[in-house]
Amino acid sequence: MAVLDVPGARLHHTVTGSGPTLLCIPGGAADSAMFTPIAGLLAEHYTVITYDPRGISHSTLDDPDEQQRIEVHADDVLRLLDSVSEEPAMIFASSGGCMQAFELVTHHPGRVRTLVAHEPPLTSLLAEQPDIDPDELLHIHREHGIEAAMGKFMADAGFEAGGEALPPEMRKNMEFFVVHLMKMIGDFTPDYAALKASGTRIVVGVGKESAGQPAHEAAVLAAGRLGVEPAYFPGDHGGFAAEAAAFAPLLREILGV
Incomplete structure (x- = not known):
């Protein structure tokens, strides 16, 4: 794993394979390990970059309390x-990681050739928004612990909660997510x-098995806002990990390189 110094942080990342650049952005409290099942399959065709976002796992911050x-x-x-x-790159982004991908394309449109945004949780688009209140989750975290906050x-x-005790690294990541990333x-x-005007080809992906979940339904609406049809991938919100063998060929087909 390599380290890239950036303003205020050090990003731990891996670069594997060869070919066009494909960067994978994890969402929420996830780190680069989320892409382990699929990265090897993709590295046969692309130069794959996976990384821990700042504040997550091995990517440390100069100021851990910085907004x-x-x-x-x-x-x-x-x-x-x-x-x-x-060279213009490709990006596969998961869940909340889609937000920085959208931000990047908006301000650096020529930098990204194709963006596949898998289930961006743009729940403000929903008529009935899920009852996810960052302030309430912060309160639960302080009063009852991170397991209770993440369970809520x-x-x-609309995800299935594990219920088991969290490993120390995941506990740290989830605390950072609740305190600093969720809002x-x-x-x-x-x-x-x-x-739409960026010139970047944007594909909004959804899981075949996640219909009815807020992130899935919001992603379908976001695709409509972008004037594209959603692409249906194997599995659910984390199908790229749980169904990697079936997911990777479809992703390669969509990327078209």
């Missing part, structure tokens, strides 16, 4: 891409007009 901003996370993505190749989050988001992600609204 997190989407534009800074998007700049991290840009710096990672530039560290590998200056998972239930509200940043939830407050972000893409500039749909700018995205």
Whole structure:
């Protein structure tokens, strides 16, 4: 795993394979390990970059209490891409990681050839929004612990909660997500007009098995805002990990390179 120094942080990342650059952006409390099942399959065709976002797992911050901003996370993505190749790249983004991908494309449209955004949780588009309140989750975290806060989050988001005790690294990541990332992600609204005018090909993916979940339904509406049909992938919100063998060929087909 390599380290890239960026303003205020150090990004731990891996670069594997050869061919066109494909960067994978994890969402929420996830780190680069989320892409382990699929990265090897993709590395047969692409130069695959996976990374821990700032504040997550091995990517440390100069100031752990600094307010997190989407534009800074998007700049991290840009710096990672530039560290590998200056050619237009491809991005596969998951869940909340789609937000910094949208931000990057909006402000650096020529940098990304194709963006596949898998289930961006743009739940403000829903007529009946899920009851996910970052302030309430912060209160639950302080009063009852991170397991209780994440249990409430998972239930509200329509995901199946594990219920088991969290490993120390995952506990740290989930605390960082609840305290610093959740509001940043939830407050972000893409500039749909700018995205449509960017010249970047944008594909919005949804899981075949996640219909009815807020992130799936919001992603379908976001695709409509962008004037594209959603692409249906194997599995659910994390299908790229749980169904990697079936997911990877479809992703390669959509990327078209």
